[in-house]
Amino acid sequence: MAHGYMGGILRVDLTDTTVTREELSQDTLRMWVGGTGLGAKYLYQEVPPEVNWSDPDNRMIWASGPLGGTKVSGTGTFSVVTKGPMTNLAVATQANGFLGAFLKFSGFDAIIFQGAAPRWSYLYVHDGGAELRDAEHLVGKDTWELGQILSEELGLKLRSRVSIFGIGPAGENRVRYAAIVGDEGHVAGHNGVGAVMGSKRLKAVAVARGSNKIPLNDPEKLSGLSKRLFEHASTQFAGGVIHRMGTGGLVTPYHGTGLLPVRNYTTNIFPEHEQISGQYMRTHFEVRPAPCWACRVSHLRQIRVTEGPYAGVEGEEPEYEAIAGLGSNIGVADAGAVVMLSNLADRLGIEINESSWNISWLMECFEKGLVSKDDLDGIELEWGDAEAVKALMRKIALREGCGDWLAEGVMRASRRLGGEALNLGIYTLKGGSPRGHDHRVRWSEMLDTCLSNTSTIETTFGLPPPLPGKPTLRNQFSPEEVSTVNAATGGWRQFEDSLGVCRFCSTDPILVVDCVNAATGWDLTVDEASDIGFRIINLLRLFSFRHGLDVALEAPSPRYSSTPVDGPAQGKGIAEHFDWMKRNYWRLMGWDEKTGKPLPDTLRQLGLESLIVDED
Numbered sequence: 001m002a003h004g005y006m007g008g009i010l011r012v013d014l015t016d017t018t019v020t021r022e023e024l025s026q027d028t029l030r031m032w033v034g035g036t037g038l039g040a041k042y043l044y045q046e047v048p049p050e051v052n053w054s055d056p057d058n059r060m061i062w063a064s065g066p067l068g069g070t071k072v073s074g075t076g077t078f079s080v081v082t083k084g085p086m087t088n089l090a091v092a093t094q095a096n097g098f099l100g101a102f103l104k105f106s107g108f109d110a111i112i113f114q115g116a117a118p119r120w121s122y123l124y125v126h127d128g129g130a131e132l133r134d135a136e137h138l139v140g141k142d143t144w145e146l147g148q149i150l151s152e153e154l155g156l157k158l159r160s161r162v163s164i165f166g167i168g169p170a171g172e173n174r175v176r177y178a179a180i181v182g183d184e185g186h187v188a189g190h191n192g193v194g195a196v197m198g199s200k201r202l203k204a205v206a207v208a209r210g211s212n213k214i215p216l217n218d219p220e221k222l223s224g225l226s227k228r229l230f231e232h233a234s235t236q237f238a239g240g241v242i243h244r245m246g247t248g249g250l251v252t253p254y255h256g257t258g259l260l261p262v263r264n265y266t267t268n269i270f271p272e273h274e275q276i277s278g279q280y281m282r283t284h285f286e287v288r289p290a291p292c293w294a295c296r297v298s299h300l301r302q303i304r305v306t307e308g309p310y311a312g313v314e315g316e317e318p319e320y321e322a323i324a325g326l327g328s329n330i331g332v333a334d335a336g337a338v339v340m341l342s343n344l345a346d347r348l349g350i351e352i353n354e355s356s357w358n359i360s361w362l363m364e365c366f367e368k369g370l371v372s373k374d375d376l377d378g379i380e381l382e383w384g385d386a387e388a389v390k391a392l393m394r395k396i397a398l399r400e401g402c403g404d405w406l407a408e409g410v411m412r413a414s415r416r417l418g419g420e421a422l423n424l425g426i427y428t429l430k431g432g433s434p435r436g437h438d439h440r441v442r443w444s445e446m447l448d449t450c451l452s453n454t455s456t457i458e459t460t461f462g463l464p465p466p467l468p469g470k471p472t473l474r475n476q477f478s479p480e481e482v483s484t485v486n487a488a489t490g491g492w493r494q495f496e497d498s499l500g501v502c503r504f505c506s507t508d509p510i511l512v513v514d515c516v517n518a519a520t521g522w523d524l525t526v527d528e529a530s531d532i533g534f535r536i537i538n539l540l541r542l543f544s545f546r547h548g549l550d551v552a553l554e555a556p557s558p559r560y561s562s563t564p565v566d567g568p569a570q571g572k573g574i575a576e577h578f579d580w581m582k583r584n585y586w587r588l589m590g591w592d593e594k595t596g597k598p599l600p601d602t603l604r605q606l607g608l609e610s611l612i613v614d615e616d
Helices: 026-032 035-046 099-105 143-154 190-199 219-233 237-245 247-257 278-284 320-326 335-348 352-367 386-398 410-417 419-423 443-451 479-489 491-496 509-520 526-546 575-588 600-605 609-615
Strands: 008-013 018-023 060-063 078-083 090-095 110-114 121-126 129-134 162-166 180-182 186-188 202-208 286-289 301-304 314-316
Touching (some): 035 090, 035 526, 060 190, 090 190, 090 526, 143 162, 143 202, 320 335, 320 352, 479 575, 509 526
Antiparallel strands (some): 060 110, 078 090, 090 186
16 A cells, blocks of 8 residues: 555445445556546546536546645645536536545545436445445535534534535535535535536535544654644745634735725725624634644634624634625625625535625626616615525525526626626636636736636636746736746646645645655655646646637636726736737647647656547
8 A cells, every 4th residue: 555545446336326446556646646636537537528517427536635634734625526517627626624534544545426326315435435325315405404414313423523525405406606515614616516416416425534544654754744834834825814813814915905806896995894804703703713634724713693683693704715705796894794695605505706706797787787676586686785695595506586597607697698797797708707806916816717727726826836946926917927937837736736735734835745755755856746736737638628628718708807997906907918828828838829739748748648649
């Protein structure tokens, strides 16, 4: 058995209701590492182009990595890789919590789901085994109810003895942006992975905390490195604000730079930003720690609202993207309302970013008379009305009335209305949506979001990573600098997403690689780690082309690429530069400048020469 791994994959054929174990070779692990890399390998090999996202032959891979379940902070993370409904292309998205660690303790590095169950089912994974069980009694339950019911049935305490991830009503009804939610608030959300789960009639996955020990090459060294990595991570992101105040602590700093999205990009100014910030919530509401596996950064909290109209509401403390999306972006200035809406979205199982862009677009349409309350089943959808949003979110999750066409996401909904409404939505032309930021002041992430092969950010995370010997980004408004740095540093993030570790905890690339080497016995350098990430990007790129990628759609919608009318980036617009930036990025990535396809020499350098004929 390779150090850092359990050496096995659980293959679940939902159609035949069979569960089998497959061994992982050391060559496979060394080439693809785990997480997103392992998922990309199986997705490419097993999902041909004629397979649609909802086809039983689509695969859904859940995978940890070599750091999963170790003493490194935040190593309960796992990747979900599949073909998703927003783009009908690949998606790779991560959730934190405990499942990635518990999966390894139960003897597995990954799960591959295929087929579709004849009736609603859930998978129960435990020491060295797993079985499919009936889930008909769980249909209609929200994701929190799901966890509570299953943990009681299994006799295992949630989070400490069992990790449970599943879908709410949105996934059951195949809302295109349905999410997978577990451990009371952790989410794998992008490109409708919850809808894929719903198409397979898989309601949940419950993984018990097994008794298997993870074999490590040098556990003592890894323990020391994990402490150093935590010390570094605790000082990052606005001087350590995440460690002290959670990601919600970024709301006010981001407002100061224009990065906080406000009312569907109609402005960059939200005077009430401090009223919904993490600092406000932590000093006005009751909070208690709720860290993920082994995490000392511990930015997560459970929260109880203690004032205002939503006093008594309890749930997970909203993270930055939830505050931005269900606060400033829809004009809500009450922190309690944000807590309520954020937890409602998680319970229903809808992804918060797409929900926010959908609702903020609809609010602007309502304001301009492009849609009426009759079109919205009597809902008057005005800026800041949390109760109207609550009603609309429930309709979307159930695909009830207007919720049926809004469940298709902002791009498809805007095309349904047409006319002026078509130019107001924020999305990529491939069909997905950005994270909860105003990317008009962060060109690196807009370029990344539009060109990504994961359906979310691929090469950045806020900013490109600080890699030794690689250029750093100094000017977010330089077309050449942005596209060049994205290409030079892009492989790191996909390597990182293959390790089974939270990005908030893996902030020093050198220390991260040292941790991987201590766990596995490898002798990787940061450059070699980045090359693994570039290999993953290129494999997903080949998958995209094989499944019909039109590179003309690798671009932002008109509103997404609009020029800010106020705020710190007033007058600075990316639209006129975008096509040049895209082609410069392609060239520097070793892709054809006209088609965006990986060149044969690039594939050879990455050990993918066997795919050259296949993709010619």
